[in-house]
Amino acid sequence: MIYTVTFNPCLDYVVNVDTLTLGAVNRASRETVMAGGKGVNVSIVLKNLGHASCAWGFLAGFTGDEIARRLRDMGIDTDFISVCEGMSRINVKVKAAEETEINGIGPAITEADVEALYAKIDQLTADDILIVSGSVPATMPGDIYERILARLDGRGVRIVVDATRDLLVNVLPYHPFLIKPNNHELGEIFDVVLTTREDVVPYAKKLQERGARNVLVSMAGEGAVLVTEDGDVIESPSPKGTVVNSVGAGDSMVAGFVAGYLESDGSYEQAFRMGVCTGSASAFSLGLATRDQVEELLAR
Template identity: 45%
Template sequence: MIYTLTLNPSIDYIINIEKFIPGNINLTKSEYKLPGGKGINVSQVLNNLQTPNTTLGFVGGFTGNFIKKSLDKKNINHDFIEVSGDTRINIKMKDSSNESEINGNSPDISTEALKKLKVKLGSLVDGDTLVLSGSVPKSISSTIYKDIMTNIPKGVKVILDAKGEALLEGIKGKPYMIKPNNHELGDIFNVKLESIEDIILYGKKLLDLGAQNIVVSMAGDGALLITPTASYISCAPKGKLINSVGAGDSLVAGFTSAIYKGLDILTAFKLGIACGSASAFSENLCTQIEVERLLQEVKTTQIVD
């Protein structure tokens, strides 16, 4: 089974207005609410790819109930741990010229809730895959991802998609794959990455720190796969960018689905690119039909060091 973990889920409240004027009353042209959080997005795409999975994490209050009911409607398995506070709400506002976000604070995660999570993760078995994805609430140590990898049963393959300190600490747990974007990779080492060679150089430094493989997403410029033995580049398929939210999570979902099914890492990389692009070219997260159409366009090239 594939399990995804979202420590910091949300309701994403997405609004569109004609032109935002600070200090005025602004009326929306359209609005909708979605269950949010990187791991939850991964689970939704896995579901669209007909890949069974269960999503884990912490939810609470009326907002947490909204997330559970939304996932139930989509037949997505979940096994959340209830907390006393309300799950946060993130506002994403788009007007004719800008896109802005206001992210809410997560509820406190108690020691008891963390113990319950440890018990759930302890029930995983050899052959399972665990996707650790997204930000860490302030009430949880930034070492949480490393701690999880240290304590889960052997034989569980871990995909890690985090940034900053949570990523650096998590790498120490030797995840099978990590997925920073090129900007996040540069931020880790406090450098500006100006070429493919720069990205590969600093990506390999993360291999030295413990990551087994790295996929570095580069938005419209495609992505890089860096392994201990070779590096590959894939250009993004052609299409009109409609919504970048969830594209990176879709890449993770496609990669994870392929690896779980026993496909080789280069095939997984290609499927991830197709999934990420399909979501970027759509208002919603990618569907299997969209992915299959784009997969034919994904080409990879090995980079000779």
């Protein structure tokens, strides 16, 4: 079974305005509400690709109820932990000439809530895949990623980590199955600027030397690079298309990689191709990638 963890799920309120004028009343030309958060996005795309997953994390208040309802309506299994204080985030994304975002805070997550998550994690086996992604709320332990991987160390669970800076670096000794920084995040770790696929390779290998089994680096329009545990380097430009949405493209790449890996009986090349096309399919559409959109890009 595939499980996704989102520490701070949200409702994304996406509003389009022709012109955004500060200090004035602005009227929307279009608005959309959707369940969001990095792990939630992964579960949605996996469902679109025909793969079941169970979404874990923390929810609170009427917004938390709405997140869970929307996922259930999509046919996605959920097993969230209900938090007593506060409410799940509403993230406002204003699309005008420039895109502006205001992200909510989220609920107060207690030690007991975290222990409830650990109890679920402790039940995982070598047949499972765990995808942990996104930021950590201020009320949670800053080393939560490391704690999770330490609990699962030696159990054979394939763990995917999509995080930044220390959250990512500190889990490497536990040999995650896959990590997925983008080129900017990879550059921040080593204090360098990485702009081409050739630039990325040696630094991806450095993370592999520190313990990651496979390193997938997304690079927006430049494409992606995969350094595999078999010693292969696979790279590709992005498929041709018009980018209309940047939200969820990286999460879609993770979902596509996992789906491609499972569908090909462990072929990293096929997983990479599926990941790149799934990320691009989300970038080329207003919503998250569908199977038909991905297949169309794969056929090219």
